[in-house]
Amino acid sequence: MGEKSFVVLLGNDLMDRYRLSCETESGKVVLFRVQDEALIGNEWRAIVGYDTAHGFPHRDLMHSDGSEEKDDFSNRSNAKVLTLGQEDIKRN
Numbered sequence: 607m608g609e610k611s612f613v614v615l616l617g618n619d620l621m622d623r624y625r626l627s628c629e630t631e632s633g634k635v636v637l638f639r640v641q642d643e644a645l646i647g648n649e650w651r652a653i654v655g656y657d658t659a660h661g662f663p664h665r666d667l668m669h670s671d672g673s674e675e676k677d678d679f680s681n682r683s684n685a686k687v688l689t690l691g692q693e694d695i696k697r698n
Contacts, residue, residue, distance in 0.1 A: 607631050616696070621645040624695045628688060635684040638663075640691040656691030663687035 611627040621644060628638035641655035655666045662680040664687075669675070679687045 607636075623650070624692070626692065635688055638684055638688045640688060640695065642695040654695065656687055656694075658684060665691065 608630040609628070610630075613623055613625050616622040616624060622642070623645075624640060624642050626638075626640045629636050637658050639655060639657035639659070641657070642653045643650045644653050645651075652666075652668050654668065656679075657664070657666070662678065663682060663684050664679055665677040667675040667677070679690070682690070
């Protein structure tokens with residue numbers, strides 16, 4: 607099983623970053639998490655995350671009032687959702 611994990615700082619102010627971790631087996635993505643985080647006060651807080659934490663690929667969008675939105679991407683492969691998440695976070 608292959609594992610990869612890294613953090614990338616975004617923007618010039620260094621107050622936004624994305625964290626990525628994934629595991630592959632026989633060349634296929636079996637588990638992943640890619641998460642956008644913002645430095646708010648002195649704490650890194652998740653803004654949006656794409657992952658397989660509940661057994662299927664999905665996106666969690668965290669709102670400032672503490673509520674969350676979940677979008678199911680189980681009709682797509684883990685690899686496609688991982689790429690979608692990276693592109694979304696870098697673009698937005």
